[in-house]
Amino acid sequence: MNTNLLDQARKLSLAEQIDLVEALWDGIAGQPDALLPTDAQREELDRRLADHRAHPDDVLDWSDVKAAARARLGR
Numbered sequence: 001m002n003t004n005l006l007d008q009a010r011k012l013s014l015a016e017q018i019d020l021v022e023a024l025w026d027g028i029a030g031q032p033d034a035l036l037p038t039d040a041q042r043e044e045l046d047r048r049l050a051d052h053r054a055h056p057d058d059v060l061d062w063s064d065v066k067a068a069a070r071a072r073l074g075r
Helices: 003-010 014-029 039-054 062-073
Strands: none
Touching: 003 014
């Protein structure tokens, strides 16, 4: 990473930093082929999907997950 460029970005106002991030993300999102998963990631996604299909009721409600995370963080 170019630390000089990062230092310059950190000197921007918060609003300018947000604009920069949005512009960068729009550029990244405009290159969908660059965001394809690797073979290892695809295999992991396939494994997880197969596991979910084999055990469709083995899920947690988001509110339960969030409450457990907050409890672990003491919030």
